Amino acid sequence: MLNQDKISDVTSIRPAMESKISWITQRRKMPGVLFILLIAFTQMLSMLSYSNNEELCLNAENSVSGECALKEYTGLLGQFDFTSGKSRVKPSNVKSGITISKIAIGNLKSVYTDDALSLSNWTGLNVGAGKWIGFEINSVYGFSYEIDSVTVVMRRSDNTPDRIRLSYGDDKQNSTQHRGVITKVGSSTFNTFSLGVNADKKPDQNTPYYAIGVQAGSRQTIVEFDKISVYGRITEVPLPTSGSYTLRFDQPQQLIKGLGVELQSDRFGPDYVNSDPVGGVPYELVDAEKNRFAKEMLSGFRYIRLAMGLWFRGQTRDGKNIVERYPGQAEGISDLIRRSGIEGVSAEYWSPASFWKESGKLQGGGPLKSLYPEFLDRFGDAVVQDLQYLSDHGIPVKMWGLQNEPNNVTNYAQTTYSNEEYYETFRKVAPKVRKAYPDVLIHVNSQRGQYGVGSELIKKDKEALQYVDGWSWHRAYHVPNATSDDLIDHRKSINRGTEGKPVFNNEFEYFKKKNQMDTSPEWRMVNTPQVIMNWMTFADSPTFFWLHALKPMSDGNSEGFALGVWRGEQESDAERFPDLQKGHFQYNWWNWNGIAGFLKHMPWDSRRYEVEEDEVLYNQRIMAWKRPDGKFVFALTNRSNRPFEFNIAMDQIRSFTGHRYDKDTLNQTLPSQSGSDHKITLEPWSIEFWVED
Secondary structure (H helix, E strand, O other): OOOOOOOOOOOOOOEOOOOOOOOHHHHHHOOHHHHHHHHHHHHHHHOOEEHHHOOOOOOOOOOOOOOOOOOEEEEEEEEEEOOOOOOOOOOEOOOOOEEEEOOEEEOOEEEEEOOEEEEEOOOOOOHHHOOEEEEEEEEOOOEEEEEEEEEEEEEEOOOOOOEEEEEEEOOOOOOOOEEOOOEEOOOOOOEEEEEEOOOOOOOEOOOOEEEEEEOOOOOOOEEEEEEEEEEEEEEEOOOOOEEEEEEEEEEEEEEEOEEEEEOOOOOOOOOOOOOOOOOOOOOOOOHHHHHHHHHHHHEOEOEEEEEEOOOEOEEOOOOOOEEOOOOOHHHHHHHHHHHHOOOEEEEEEOOOOHHHEOOOOOEEOOOEOOOOHHHHHHHHHHHHHHHHHHHHOOOOEEEEEOOOOOOOOOOOEOOOOOHHHHHHHHHHHHHHHHHHOOOOEEEEEEEEHHHOOOHHHHHHOHHHHOOOOEEEEOOOOOOOOOOOOHHHHOHHHHOOOOOOOOEEEOOOOOOHHHHHHOOOHHHHHHHHHHHHHHHHHHOOOOEEEEEEEEEEOOOOOHHHHEEEEEOOOOOOOOOOOOOOOOOOEEEOHHHHHHHHHHHHHOOOOEEEEEEEEOOOOOOOOEEEEEOOOOOEEEEEEEOOOOOEEEEEEEEEEEEEEEEEEEOOEEEEEOOOEEEEEEEEEEOOOEEEEEEEO
16 A cells, blocks of 8 residues: 555654553643643543443553553544644544554645645556555554544545545555545535445554545646544553563673763854854853762763764864864863763764855755765865864764764754765765774764665665664654654564664654653653663664753753753743752653663673563563673563563572662662562562662
8 A cells, every 4th residue: 555665664754643642640730721721622532432431541551540441432533634734744633542643645746735735646546556645543552443434624626526535454555455435526615525444344453554545537636635534443452460581591692882872062053153152061060060960870871972063063264173162162071971981972973064065054954065086085084083183182982973864954053965975975984984993883874774865875885884883773752653662563674674784773862742742751761761672672782872961951852852951051940940050950850760770780781681571562671681790680661550570580590689760769779589480570660670699
């Protein structure tokens, strides 16, 4: 139905509502206006059809208030409201228990006319030929669903009584497509049409892919969609309360180098020039807080991600090189590395110095000035000089990346590359970096790894490929499916086409809207360690990067992007951070408590060991490793509102001491257990690390 290669689970056309909503339990924490909207939405829900006349629980696994009574919901599952202007990318009114993707358009010209989705060049009902508008529905773990109908509000540019049909299947190809009832349409004004399903094969969790095909008499016909609504039934499925696991002490896996985190040592704009106002950390922290930042938060990380051209963006007078932007910036980073024990930085360009860009400025996207070999040769020399500047100022370089998210266009510092531009630049610059820094890990492409801009061309060039030490991804929680479930569901694709190079995620965060609306803080706290564990378990990743250590408290994304917030000299936010003094920082516990245990109990160069799972569960995860000192450690998580029992078989009698992390606890020591079999019951919304005695 949908082209698997062009729109796969690793492309930008991805589900946009993968989250598990728990807004009911958060109502006491909401501002007044949101609470009023919540009440109105609840009243709307009460008009829908529920089984057993019981109250709907939107998600048992995400609720932090206890057991849910209702196991089934029938009614509107989700809809795309194009007139509202808010559903062009993601659907509104999605009921928990399912996820619905953003609209995908196959080989059709599309524009938004009066906020409706306007499509032209329809040819017929054979959506498999590439003329379709599609979306995807998946059940959340612990739920099943069945679709009864899809309705569309649409109009035609003519009154020709042609036809429309819903099709669906269990893959994105046409081979397993089931076709619904053909409906006649032809109104030149907006009207509602119901797209019936095949009575012999109603779509359910085994048929997640949907496409709408319209037959038009002329290629000049324009079809406009104002609304697409999905109706059906969601049923809760009982989830296990225990699991059986075997630690395979005879099956060592990859070496885990350690974790990384980004450092915002400057402020956003406003103009991305040397004269911008000064800010950032550690610069804006008082001396005692600089020390606390290094010793408490950063200690245990191996890498600092240094955003060249963004947070580290001073320029030489000729505009050819990146240097510190204000006196003491480089020294502050060097001092932070020394105090924390961090090994060094992952130097990665958001933008090279302005001389090399077509636009002549750091801000915004745009390509390099030229791809001529002589130009790229000089550019490569400048890159090496940038790295040498860091090394000379006490900032060891341990990783290097040509470009962060190379096909993005932003209003901050950025460079935009096509496939050919990235490939041509990489194959000229990477050898120079390797020659100057033989031990630096070079990664591609800091967005979509081995599938990203330039990657396929690099893989076809054996000479260029030899300089790739790893494929770096950005699967954050604004890209749906990038919950911890992502690596379980899509592990085949994330491990495909690697040419024997490791894959890892070098940016993870929770974007503001999804952070606040779709999940509880407790859910996010446990989801984060599960993301780390699943990258390492299912993708054999050697490292993992959280996005920001600290963000300024005035940044609207600080709660989802950072492990904590700091208050700068000019910042004031009495409502959100009434007790935070200038020059100080505080933790975001929902982020920090989920990652702190790895920094404490997973030293650099630990080696992961295989764990056999009777059933791979989404909400309860396990990972084991051996520390360099020879002691084994295993981590357990419970991302649910019910206690869960882990039954773990060992190779011999071993003794372990537990350490618990939850909303209110950091590294709480638990009683030791000894035996060849261990039974450990994890409390809801908790993480535990069991360290061999």
